[in-house]
Amino acid sequence: MPGKTSVPADDRSPAGTPVGRRTVLGLLGLGAVGVVTGHWVQDGLSRILAPIEQRDPTGLLSLFPLGDTFRFYSVTGPVSRKTAETYRLTVSGLVSHGATYTLADLHAMPQTAFVRDFQCVTGWKVLQVPWAGVRLSDVLDRAVPSASAKAVRFSSFDGTYTESMTLDEARRSDVIIALQMLGKPVTHDHGGPVRMYAAGMYGYKSTKWLSGIELTDHEIPGYWETRGYALNGTIRQ
């Protein structure tokens, strides 16, 4: 047997080749190669399969890890559903004009749309997602933040989730209060009717089921940030 010094043969030890060990080592090698090259494979798979998967009426395709699809994160128990009638977004904190918006109010504001990737910090991503909604900067401008306001804190009507980013980040033109994603109103599972989308930042920065925007004098760590994720959610390759 190559690579092994001779061991006194126990006459009761079974003969044969160590296929078990080779299989284990082979799988470990395959796994390591997959970790290093997997993002290319994943990109290729998603380019082919994502259009089919997003439109798969049976939902069966999403049971298989074929390409990039959304994985639905919720940090509390079942989240109550909000409709156009019941939905409210409050803007408060260090502002001179606090406000409460209905869904119709948000729809009446100037809309912005773009196509950007959704990247989860754990590694999965969905390429080329169409987003549309109201620029957060427009809502902030209306509220007129006071001089001491340095950060924005988001809260969710799931009752638990919070997030934050600096005021400078929040004012970027690709940080939006999303009313539409994937070409239709944001569904409940995706955090609808209204969620955040912050391009260039990991998904945990894009609060789902958005219900509150509060201006603060410093960044208050959000739900995942008190559980180990970085306060700065900028995507770093």
Added chain:
Amino acid sequence: MTANLRRFSTAERYVHRTVAVLMGTCIVTAAVLYNGTLAVPVGHRHLVELIHVYSGFALPVPMLLGIASVAYRADLGRLNRFTPSDWRWLRSRTRRDGTIRVGKFNAGQKLNAALTAGSVLVLLGTGTLMYYPSLVRLSWRTGATLVHDWFALGLGLLVIGHISFAIRDPEARRGMRTGRVSTAWARAEHAEWVDETDPVDRSG
């Protein structure tokens, strides 16, 4: 049938049971984490994630502790080694008719053990990379997610296969539950193993 042949030691049966509970926990929590129709109603992602991750970290522990047992080490050695008759058994369409004499484990069981062990280690490694985002760069985390997903699917199929074979064979289940099997069953399924066991063991 009287169960009079010793097949698994107490240590091996405890390892099996502990691994089964941890594996079941991993699979149930994985289903919640992965499947959107379960993930949103169940929610509590952080808690589900913690249970999944720590059951996963714990999964190899009983298998490693088992190495302290002589019987466990001996069976690992048996599972590791493939003889020419194992390859014949895998290729044969009439593998169950007893023409090819089988040792303590048949080639399918050996293959399952190796694939399961390798998959558990790969899932452990890739899961660690996903759980601690600061360990490696983003593209490797993407790769780790892909590998974790596919190996989880493969391991899930192995577990389903393992359980369905067990459902069809009550005597094999009794072997794992009580540690002993009937000589008649052993002669039919593992003839070579019966011959290598001590007559003392057989008297039971």
